[in-house]
Amino acid sequence: MNVRTLCLGILWFGDATGYEIKKLASEGRFSHFIEASFGSIYPSLNRLTEEGLVARREIAEPGKPTRKIYAITEKGRSALMEALGEGPKQDVFKSEFLFLCLYADHVDRATVSGAIDNQIAQISTGHERLLEAHAKCEHSHSQFAIGYGIALHDAALTYLEGNRHMIEQCADAPRLSAAE
Amino acid sequence: MNVRTLCLGILWFGDATGYEIKKLASEGRFSHFIEASFGSIYPSLNRLTEEGLVARREIAEPGKPTRKIYAITEKGRSALMEALGEGPKQDVFKSEFLFLCLYADHVDRATVSGAIDNQIAQISTGHERLLEAHAKCEHSHSQFAIGYGIALHDAALTYLEGNRHMIEQCADAPRLSAAE
DNA sequence: GTTCACATGTAACAGGTTACATGATTGG
DNA sequence: CCAATCATGTAACCTGTTACATGTGAAC
Secondary structure, three states: OOHHHHHHHHHHOOOEOHHHHHHHHHOOOOOOOOOOOHHHHHHHHHHHHHOOOEEEEEEOOOOOOOEEEEEEOHHHHHHHHHHHHOOOOOOEEEOHHHHHHHOHHHOOHHHHHHHHHHHHHHHHHHHHHHHHHHHHOOOHHHHHHHHHHHHHHHHHHHHHHHHOHHHHOOOOOOOOOOOO | OOHHHHHHHHHHOOOEOHHHHHHHHHOOOOOOOOOOOHHHHHHHHHHHHHOOOEEEEEEOOOOOOOEEEEEEOHHHHHHHHHHHHOOOOOOEEEOHHHHHHHOHHHOOHHHHHHHHHHHHHHHHHHHHHHHHHHHHOOOHHHHHHHHHHHHHHHHHHHHHHHHOHHHHOOOOOOOOOOOO
C-alpha cells in the first residue's frame, strides 16, 4: 500500500489537513498500516487533488500558511474501493529487536536486558494507546482492527515477560554452530 | 536495518551463497526481520566483499554461473556488533488486511469472508513453518525469536476466529460518521 | 524566553523492487 | 515437455525519507 491509498483511506472517515493525516497515521487508529512522513503526504495530496480524487478547500489566515482541508470525492471513494479490491498483501512484521536477540550471547548482558525492557516499554505504550482508541471509537470495524492490535500486543508482552530469561542467561550452554 | 546488515547477520551463522541468503531471509528463521530481493542482496554482497566484511570463495562449474560462497570475516563480525549496538528501531507492523477491514461494510460480504479465510490460511502457514523451525533449531536464542513469532501467530489466529463475526455481520447496526 | 504544537512545502538522497537476461538440471 | 529449483547479475524505476526552509501562537 502506498501513501496515496492511505490518504484516501483516512479521508474516507472525514475531512482533514495534511498535518492531521500525518498525526492520524502515526498515532491514531490508522497507525497499524503504514508510516508516512510529510515529505510523502503533501505531494500525494497534491497529486490526488490534480486527479480529482480529493477536493481541496483553502482557508487563508494572515501570517500563517494557508490551511488546506481535503475531502474525498466520489471518484476518490471509487478509487479506494478499487484499490481495496485487489486483495490485501501479506502482513509485514519486522523486528530489529528479535534480530538483536539472535546475537544476545555476544552482547553484554546489560545491553540485552536494556533492550528487553525497552521493548516491553514500547509495547506497553502502544498497548495503552490502542486501549484508549478502542474505548473512544464506536465504529465496530475499527474496533475489530484495534482489537487485533491489542491481542498481538498482549501476546508479545506475555511472551517477553515469561521468556526473557531464555536470552538473559547467556553462555551457560555450549553454542552449536550454524545449521538451519 | 538494511540488507547489508541482514547479510552479515545470516552469514554469522554459517557460509552461504547469495541465493541461499535470499531463501533464509524469505522462508528461514530470519524471515521475521526484513524482506530482501536478489536485486538488493547481490549488490550488497559485492560491496561487503570490497569492504572486507565478508570473504568470497568461488566454485566454477562449467555451464553454470560460478557459485560464490560468502563467509563473514572478523571485520564483518565487528561491523555487525557495532550495527547491533545502535539499539534496535521500533518493530514495524503493517497490515493491509486490517486496512481492508475498516471498510468491510462497503465491500460485499463474500470478499470480506474471503479475505479473512485468506488471512487465516496465511497465518496458519507461517505458524506451521515456525513450529518446524522451532523444532529443528537448537540455538536457544533463535528459539526465543521463533517462539515470539509463534506467540503472535497464535494470538492472531485466536482473535480472528473469535471475532470475525464483528466484520462479517455488516450493516446491521447504523453507521456513525467520522470522529476519532 | 524557549519549547512545543500548528502548518506547508521542496530537493537531494537512499534504499529498495521489478523486470530483464541467461542457462543447467531434476522431477512430475 | 513443462515447471521448478538452482544460480548470478544489471538497470530502470519507484517510493519514501531526511533535511531544509519558514513562520505563528500558546504554554510553561
